[in-house]
Amino acid sequence: MHKGAITRESVLKAIAEHDKWGREAFLEEYHFGKARSYVLVHDGQEYDSKAIAGVAHKWDQGRALAPGEFSGGKDHAAAWLKRLGFQVKAAQNPDWARDEIILACNLVMANGWKGLDAQDGRVIELSALLQLLPIHADADRNETFRNPNGVARKTFDIATRHPDYRGKPTKGGALDVDVLHEFLARPDQMTEVARLIREGISTGELQDLVQADDGELDDDFSAPEGRLLLRRHRARERNKELRKKKIDSVLQRGGTLACEACGFDFEEVYGERGAGYVECHHVVPLHEAGEGKTKLSDLALICANCHRMIHRRAPWPTPAELRTTIEDRRASRLHGAVIGQQRGEAAEGSTTPEGQR
Ligand SMILES: [Zn+2]
Ligand SMILES: [Zn+2]
Structure with a gap:
């Protein structure tokens, strides 16, 4: 067969x-x-x-x-x-992604936290925009994908989850509630995130980004700003030309390629194999990183482990914050070791038979 x-x-x-x-x-x-x-x-x-x-x-x-x-x-x-x-x-349209919910939630907020109906011009406009987002493959969509009816329904799913809403919430999912709370906690930032997504789509910048590491993004990268801006962040950090410029500028000033958070130096540990290797982390928060050129000062040199740890859970620590965490933990381990050693010596002293001294 x-x-x-x-x-x-x-x-x-x-x-x-x-x-x-x-x-x-x-x-x-x-x-x-x-x-x-x-x-x-x-x-x-x-x-x-x-x-x-x-x-x-x-x-x-x-x-x-x-x-x-x-x-x-x-x-x-x-x-x-x-x-x-x-x-x-x-047969069914895919679930709404965080980016899509951010755009819908932004509209609901602008409408005084009330749902909008399918005839509303803003819903029709958002429906057209959602169909442009490079998130769901064409093969996964059917002809009703993010049509005005579906978008209107989503605005009610969000509006009826608002803490001030006094009725029974419509269906909706956990992600709707998540994004709603992000908007309630940080309205200005999240509004800016929605604006950046819209801007990135209208300039075409977000459409061109590879989706190659989306699987990885889902598992171990967490950003309330959604997948598209995260992709852009990753693309900026992986830009080979920028990375080379950053490394050159550090070396020219007599610096080393040691991790700015933990001090790990690939060449020191791996010798020739590690020479010249280090990752770049883009330190500008996603909600502030709009269009335009990445400056070398926006990039931090960071080892692969620290980079992973920064991205693992939102909010992302700066390299300096991560360094403080590492140093605090190192200090408390050292302290623990010293105390342990003193105790050990004390215990040894007390059990040593007198005749053996
Ligand atoms: Zn490191
Ligand atoms: Zn990064």
């Missing part, structure tokens, strides 16, 4: 069989459930993509695939059908 080795003809045969029997009978015959993530669109009709792809194997491979043998998603069914030139679309 060669999974996924199917032809366009056999997919069309599966579609024909589906049309002849009807959806229920077709799914029952082959033990498939209804498509949850992707649907196949053919001649204006929607089909359960996984079932169609699985059944197509009957003609090309001798038997239909059973539902447990493959996934319906991007790795299997959806990918096979797309490769054959079929249109596959998401």
Whole structure:
């Protein structure tokens, strides 16, 4: 059995069989459930993509695939059908990302913490903007993606979570509440964040950033400002030219490439292998780092460990703050060691038999 080795003809045969029997009978015959993530669109009709792809194997491979043998998603069914030139679309739109909620929350705040309806010009404008954000892949969206109805609903999800709202909240998720609280705690900063996202989209700067490390960003990077501004931060720190200029300027002034937080020096520890290596951290907070050039003074030299620790949890400490933490901990460990040593000596003294002295 060669999974996924199917032809366009056999997919069309599966579609024909589906049309002849009807959806229920077709799914029952082959033990498939209804498509949850992707649907196949053919001649204006929607089909359960996984079932169609699985059944197509009957003609090309001798038997239909059973539902447990493959996934319906991007790795299997959806990918096979797309490769054959079929249109596959998401059955459901993706959950709202933090960036999207920030923009919606900003609108709700500007509206006196009240929800807005789908006919409102500001909702229509935001709907168009959300469709431009480079966050969700086209394949994951369907035709209702962030349409004015969906955006209006989200404004109510947010508004009805406001502490002053005296009614039952509409659905919404934990992230809505999270972002709402960020806005209540730091209204000016979060308004500026929303403005920066809008600005980055209108200039095109945010569209061009690679999404390569988004997986990593989700796991171990935390920023209330959302994914797009975080991507920009990372791009600025990884800019090879800037990094080289920064390193050169430090060396020219007779400095070393030691970490500004912990003092780790890659060359000192790793010798030739570590020579010239250090990471750059962009010290300007995300809500202040607008368009424009990064100055060398905006970059700090930082080792990989400290860099990771800075980004791990918001709010991010400055390198100087992290250095204070490291030094305090080192001092208290040293103190503990000295006390321990004194106690150890004292204990030794008391148990030493007199005859052995
Ligand atoms: Zn360090
Ligand atoms: Zn950084």
